Amino acid sequence: MGDWTPRELRFSNLGLRLMSSAILIPLGIAAVWSGGWGLAVACAAAAGVMAWEWGHISGFIKPALLVVFAALACLALPIGNTGIALGVILAGIVFAAMTAKGGWNHRGSAVFGLIYVTLLPASLWLLREGPWDGRSAALYFMSFVWASDAAAYFTGRGLGGPRLLPKESPNKTWSGAIGAVIACIVCGVAAADIQRVPFAGWILAGISISVVAQLGDLFESGLKRRFQVKDSGSILPGHGGVMDRVDGLGAVAFITVLAFYIAPDLPDMLGLSA
Numbered sequence: 001m002g003d004w005t006p007r008e009l010r011f012s013n014l015g016l017r018l019m020s021s022a023i024l025i026p027l028g029i030a031a032v033w034s035g036g037w038g039l040a041v042a043c044a045a046a047a048g049v050m051a052w053e054w055g056h057i058s059g060f061i062k063p064a065l066l067v068v069f070a071a072l073a074c075l076a077l078p079i080g081n082t083g084i085a086l087g088v089i090l091a092g093i094v095f096a097a098m099t100a101k102g103g104w105n106h107r108g109s110a111v112f113g114l115i116y117v118t119l120l121p122a123s124l125w126l127l128r129e130g131p132w133d134g135r136s137a138a139l140y141f142m143s144f145v146w147a148s149d150a151a152a153y154f155t156g157r158g159l160g161g162p163r164l165l166p167k168e169s170p171n172k173t174w175s176g177a178i179g180a181v182i183a184c185i186v187c188g189v190a191a192a193d194i195q196r197v198p199f200a201g202w203i204l205a206g207i208s209i210s211v212v213a214q215l216g217d218l219f220e221s222g223l224k225r226r227f228q229v230k231d232s233g234s235i236l237p238g239h240g241g242v243m244d245r246v247d248g249l250g251a252v253a254f255i256t257v258l259a260f261y262i263a264p265d266l267p268d269m270l271g272l273s274a
Helices: 014-034 036-058 065-077 082-099 104-128 132-161 174-195 199-226 242-262
Strands: 161-165 169-173
Touching: 014 036, 014 132, 036 065, 036 104, 036 242, 065 082, 065 104, 082 104, 082 161, 104 132, 104 242, 132 161, 132 174, 132 199, 132 242, 161 174, 161 199, 161 242, 169 174, 169 199
Parallel strands: none
Antiparallel strands: 161 169
């Protein structure tokens, strides 16, 4: 079925979304620009809030436990030894598995939640501090994800049409998904021109970023549907919770870090060598 909601109702929360974005975008840019401990503190704060949200969504574990381990893992990153961060996560996994309520499926959910809420913001830090031009890479890819989200919102709400995955995320449409990809292609052309590299690499990067960001969003939507909640929280007016905002960006950062390490020539193709 298509989305035949009256157009004026589709944009009913636009004002709140714009106000939240006007605060969040400058903060995100400032954190990534500074890098190091500044970004680690921002990632720890995001991980902590997401851990709290996951604890309340799942109901299997005390949120405070997840908050402590998720935040500490992010704060351990600037020390320069990822083994410390991994050690914190492993300790958190043990505690989560031991203290979660219910059977092993509930314990597994608690463990997954800890890994998920830590991995997303930690991946952004790893992208920023990697052995390439991390500041440019993180700022470019953040901008692409924001463009993808904005295009999906305005195109999907404006045009409506067939829904993308009604059971997982009933508000998303095919028109929004296509609009998001087109927006990232345009961003890719602009980035290639700025970096003075061939267009093909950045166009493919733009398409990939939009697809991964949307898949990350849909994955998180599926998690929420499992626990029968619409938003992960209400801390961000017009957006929901922090998980609702960083799902796509975290997925893009994670996949990008993997891709850059697996294929070391990729940063050079995009003009992002250190």
